[in-house]
Ligand code: TRP
């Protein structure tokens with residue numbers, strides 16, 4: 001019924017690095033070729049943990065978007081926007097909060113984990129508890145089918161599914177539906193009405209698809225029914241709930257083990273990152289001074305790639321023949337470590353060259369980025385406001401509607 005829409009967001013907390021590129025952005029670029037994609041700057045999410053330093057967020061927003069564009073995210077294909085510019089996310093978050101059990105949020109694994117990990121910040125806040133529910137609103141407001149995320153975010157998508165299911169269960173029922181259905185069945189007439197009910201029972205109790213088809217045909221042919229009643233009975237035939245919010249699925253980004261320059265996972269907070277648009281001299285220096293197999297003290301000592309973080313970079317950047325050359329040369333002491341690192345340096349610089357080139361027009365003319373985002377916000381709001389119209393109506397908040 002809906003296109004297979006993709007939604008994902010990223011918090012603006014500093015310049016993106018190669019881990020972000022290989023872990024997320026590369027995947028976004030791939031997805032935009034096949035799906036309508038909505039990618040947004042999750043600035044409200046950043047505030048849940050950085051509310052005491054909003055200037056960091058403000059400074060990172062545009063840079064992060066330029067990193068996306070540098071990676072090849074294409075604003076002509078994907079809709080790019082800023083969460084806080086689409087207030088529908090906040091409205092849906094609020095409405096979902098009315099019916100989301102507190103326990104569901106307290107049980108999300110990231111809740112306790114992050115509080116412990118970021119112990120220097122006071123995260124005993126209302127907003128932080130609501131973090132995953134705001135994320136649910138981000139996703140549900142576009143009725144997304146797919147949410148590309150890393151493994152740590154899968155529980156948030158699971159929660160989103162439960163929230164959607166509960167919402168549909170609670171509100172996916174037209175007020176007075178039972179009475180309206182009974183009236184419509186009377187309009188169908190005695191005999192057709194009985195047949196309709198028998199077909200409905202057969203379909204719902206035995207899952208008999210032929211009964212569903214017959215029931216639909218019967219409704220199609222019933223001249224006594226108006227369009228509203230026909231739709232009502234058609235919905236009733238299949239079940240009693242209308243699907244207002246749809247359940248998304250996580251699209252797991254294949255775990256790319258992007259090591260930092262110390263061999264640990266690349267992360268800004270470990271100080272081991274290479275930024276996507278870092279200058280070539282600095283990148284070269286960082287890789288040349290990377291630690292290698294600690295057992296390889298002298299050039300003449302044989303080494304073992306499995307103990308060397310540079311080898312992990314070869315896994316990401318080198319084709320099979322280069323990897324064979326490096327592994328064999330390491331184990332036989334046939335090559336030195338600087339020699340071994342050179343193809344990695346070359347490959348990283350080549351990749352970054354493309355980033356720099358794609359970013360340049362936006363650095364020269366920042367108004368371009370602002371226009372892209374303004375345009376994206378407008379497109380996003382259009383979709384989001386349609387969902388909100390249905391949500392408000394389902395929750396009895398559409399007072400301007402007629403009374404019938
Ligand atoms: N919580 C996500 C993260 O930290 C960011 C995010 C916010 C998100 N809203 C989202 C991701 C909606 C996917 C969909 O990575």
Ligand code: SF4
Pocket residue numbers: 292293296303304305308309310311326329330331335336337338340341
């Ligand atoms: Fe690491 Fe390459 Fe040196 Fe072996 S030769 S220790 S793989 S850098």
